[in-house]
Amino acid sequence: MSVTSAEDAVSVERVSKTYGGEQPVVALADVDARFLRGTATAVMGPSGSGKSTLLHCAAGLDRPTSGRVRIGDTELSSMSEKQLTKLRRSRVGFVFQAFNLVGALTVEQNILLPSRLSGRRPDGAWLGEVIERVGLGNRLRHRPAELSGGQQQRVAIARALVTRPEVIFCDEPTGALDTQTAAEVLALLRSVVDEAGQTVIMVTHDPVAASYADRVMVLADGRIVQDMPQPGAERIAEQLALLGRRQPAASRQPAVSRQPVASREG
Numbered sequence: 343m344s345v346t347s348a349e350d351a352v353s354v355e356r357v358s359k360t361y362g363g364e365q366p367v368v369a370l371a372d373v374d375a376r377f378l379r380g381t382a383t384a385v386m387g388p389s390g391s392g393k394s395t396l397l398h399c400a401a402g403l404d405r406p407t408s409g410r411v412r413i414g415d416t417e418l419s420s421m422s423e424k425q426l427t428k429l430r431r432s433r434v435g436f437v438f439q440a441f442n443l444v445g446a447l448t449v450e451q452n453i454l455l456p457s458r459l460s461g462r463r464p465d466g467a468w469l470g471e472v473i474e475r476v477g478l479g480n481r482l483r484h485r486p487a488e489l490s491g492g493q494q495q496r497v498a499i500a501r502a503l504v505t506r507p508e509v510i511f512c513d514e515p516t517g518a519l520d521t522q523t524a525a526e527v528l529a530l531l532r533s534v535v536d537e538a539g540q541t542v543i544m545v546t547h548d549p550v551a552a553s554y555a556d557r558v559m560v561l562a563d564g565r566i567v568q569d570m571p572q573p574g575a576e577r578i579a580e581q582l583a584l585l586g587r588r589q590p591a592a593s594r595q596p597a598v599s600r601q602p603v604a605s606r607e608g
């Protein structure tokens with residue numbers, strides 16, 4: 343059992359998640375994990391190993407079947423849907439592979455959307471800093487369709503940062519980007535940890551993306567099977583390959599990527 347501390351941005355304690363239906367699927371089995379403030383963690387593992395489920399349970403987007411999730415010292419299991427929505431709007435940020443920007447809004451309006459939804463006035467100085475950090479100062483009046491993929495993801499990161507969330511959850515943030523653009527986005531995420539002291543939890547399939555993290559956690563069959571402090575991309579790739587060899591062939595099939603429902607972000 344994990345012991346939570348004030349240093350934990352997020353902790354999950356004995357978390358299990360079973361999806362019902364005719365053939366129930368155990369997506370997470372008794373997972374214990376703590377994510378320290380001011381660090382970046384990459385969550386990796388074969389397709390179907392439970393990465394997105396862990397991210398969604400840790401972020402309050404989904405409820406575990408059993409176990410406890412805390413963001414800071416707030417326990418999520420006793421919260422109503424309304425309270426969870428409020429928590430998601432004010433205390434966590436999300437960055438998804440598909441950017442999930444609102445096409446009809448400008449870059450600036452997209453960045454300000456979480457503040458508007460949570461009814462809080464954005465802090466002007468922080469907004470200016472976020473816009474400068476993501477390098478979008480000259481694009482504020484553009485619409486997402488007028489931007490490159492990397493620029494759109496930078497808007498999504500700015501949007502995730504604007505409410506100064508305690509944790510930023512990223513699901514394959516570089517999955518739709520080319521190598522060079524991915525490196526820029528990862529450097530940006532790294533800088534929000536190093537310079538703004540924020541906490542990033544990122545699901546990724548890419549060992550290079552994972553090598554930007556302070557720690558790499560590997561899941562298999564709904565359990566944490568590796569927890570590596572600062573492994574390089576080569577070691578990560580090696581460990582994943584070893585794991586791949588141990589997996590039955592059926593679970594190595596690439597799955598169609600499932601995107602979270604955009605409206606659940608709010």
Ligand SMILES: Nc1ncnc2c1ncn2[C@@H]1O[C@H](COP(=O)(O)OP(=O)(O)OP(=O)(O)O)[C@@H](O)[C@H]1O
Binds near residue numbers: 368389391392598600
């Ligand atoms: N809504 C759902 N209903 C039923 N089963 C589900 C549901 N969502 C996920 N699963 C199952 O739970 C298991 C874990 O899924 P999850 O999406 O967390 O894996 P993942 O590691 O993120 O996979 P990928 O890398 O392919 O996105 C899988 O067997 C998956 O088929």
